Amino acid sequence: MKRPVAFRLHAAAAAMALAAGTGVVLSMPQASAATGGATGYATQNGGTTGGAGGQTVRATTGTQIHAALCGRATSSTPLIIQVEGTVNHANTAKVSGTSCNTADGVIELKQISNVTLVGVGAGAVFDQLGIHIRESSNIIIQNVTVKNVKKSGSPVSNGGDAIGMESGVRNVWVDHVTLEASGGESEGYDGLFDMKDDTKYVTLSYSILRNSGRGGLVGSSETELSNGFITYHHNLYDNIDSRAPLLRGGTAHMYNNHYRRINESGINSRAGAHAKVDNNYFEDSKDVLGTFYTTAAGYWQVSGNVFDNVTWSARTSDHNPAGPNPQSNTTVSIPYAFTLDSAGCVPDVVARTAGAAKGLLVSDGSCTPQTPSPTPTQTTPTPAPTQTTPTPGPTTPTPGPTQPGGTNLSIGAGSDGSSKADGTSYGNVRDGNLSTYWSPAGTTGSVSIKWGSATTVSSLAIREAAGATGAIGSWKVLNGDTGAVLTSGSGAGVITIPRTTLQKLTFQIVSSSGTPRVAEFETYAG
Known part of the structure; x- marks a missing residue:
């Protein structure tokens, strides 16, 4: 059978x-x-x-x-x-x-x-x-x-x-x-x-x-x-x-x-x-x-x-x-x-x-019935034969809960990024302290959380430092292992991504109003 x-x-x-x-x-x-x-x-x-x-x-x-x-x-x-x-x-x-x-x-x-x-x-x-x-x-x-x-x-x-x-x-x-x-x-x-x-x-x-x-x-x-x-x-x-x-x-x-x-x-x-x-x-x-x-x-x-x-x-x-x-x-x-x-x-x-x-x-190799994970939402653009510029920037995801449930997987992990402003550190985004932060050398850049082994993540939270609220404009979340974009949007807060197993997750700031200050880059499995 x-x-x-x-x-x-x-x-x-x-x-x-x-x-x-x-x-x-x-x-x-x-x-x-x-x-x-x-x-x-x-x-x-x-x-x-x-x-x-x-x-x-x-x-x-x-x-x-x-x-x-x-x-x-x-x-x-x-x-x-x-x-x-x-x-x-x-x-x-x-x-x-x-x-x-x-x-x-x-x-x-x-x-x-x-x-x-x-x-x-x-x-x-x-x-x-x-x-x-x-x-x-x-x-x-x-x-x-x-x-x-x-x-x-x-x-x-x-x-x-x-x-x-x-x-x-x-x-x-x-x-x-x-x-x-x-x-x-x-x-x-x-x-x-x-x-x-x-x-x-x-x-x-x-x-x-x-x-x-x-x-x-x-x-x-x-x-x-x-x-x-x-x-x-x-x-x-x-x-x-x-x-x-x-x-x-x-x-x-x-x-x-x-x-x-x-x-x-x-x-x-x-x-x-x-x-x-x-x-x-x-x-x-x-x-x-x-x-x-x-x-x-x-x-x-x-x-x-x-x-x-x-x-x-x-x-x-x-x-x-x-x-x-x-x-x-x-x-x-x-x-x-x-x-x-x-x-x-x-x-x-x-x-x-x-x-x-x-x-x-x-x-998944188990031969047991299992409900598949949700498909990421696709948006289909309206055809525009005379269009010569891309459609406006990415849409902001539907807001999630104020705080995801479960353990913040960033604590104890590693981190790196594209650049850092003087006096800031990549490690500040995973120290659990909202008074320390990372800023890019300019107005855009990326910061990553890294693990020593494959880790499953389905949501993250970007917390801005005091005095910098609203500075982050549009952004992308990338699978740092493959470079694939998992989702995009604008503004800090809780972000849901397709449940993904990886060793590196990257938050890339595409635009901002001033210099962003990311106090915490939290990651969660649930």
Whole structure:
């Protein structure tokens, strides 16, 4: 019997900027995608944070996405692009600039870094138009649907892959996306999620891949073995003929995925690839693991998987299924921490969490029903085609209680900041004394509370020193670990944030009337 699943909520992007004409309007960052952070191999090699800490832009067309990339100061300036509506060939044109390299009819993330592309609310749709990542690093794609992308030579095409990576790509996290086709290669469709030519440190999580002849590959040929370190977890592969995925060399980790209606072959480990296959649920499928269509053997380590109505073909010289009783033929060491759901509850986990428009829900590994945390409020701007400046500053949150309940977690913690005025100290904001304070060297700046281990915070209180009441204007609260903005507003007082586990929380003063004096920066779990 399949058990229900516990799940929690990624903090999603909240504040918006307006699109104007074929360009975009930038605002100060209001929130970034998935403050919970990347998982799997995308956490290695320095980690994957996308555009965290950068400016935020709203885009409703492919041309506006390109314009946002080209409008950055440099090709590595952090940027969060929030996408809504449908992006297609008709509204996706090349835009030129020194910080971009774009093309008509395809979303081109080429020769860039530090970008988050996130669908707003129920997500964005890329219709018959794929996303290409080339010679780029530190990219996040989240909460989007990419559908019916045709191969080269089709009447409408951009190379065939729904999401494709190649040429020295590093650190990509693709999360809560839906990738789908309407047929196989003979109908003009290619891979849903492909990696080639030295692509490394990639995670695909909480996503749906369906109705395609080819789920995806790692490596374009038996001699193209420069790719690897890929994680696939909590994804649904549904009605896929093969390549779920195809691995040519390298290392991959598949855990807690639901494979349903794999029609010809599933995880195809070949040409020396090493696959760690943990706690997946394989259902109504054929030859879900092995080395297929080649004599160049691959390897696998299996543990905790469920094989429900899976059939296995006989072995031949170029067809080596792992079943009917799959056994490990190698060991694979995984360098990152991960928590496994029981394979028996994976169909429920994945059904509730995977794909775009699922609220960025994720599993907590317990397989027990749990109410998800509230989604941060999103405000949608009114379209203004002639708008040339950002909307007014952030709104002030609804006032909370005068004093949060529980223990002030700042007492005994550490602190730092961006600058401090003479005679003030960062430590003064956590000493419990309202007569001491921190001030920035100017009229704006930031101060942080730091802990030696992961700490859960859901509210904070900013207390101004006597004589400075009302000096603090607009502000942002940031996850100091990732740079993601948790909330924004104006004025001192009690501030509620999405319940977040972190080691550093930052209060950033964006504007003020005079020199702010922060006497206490209190933090609370409840």
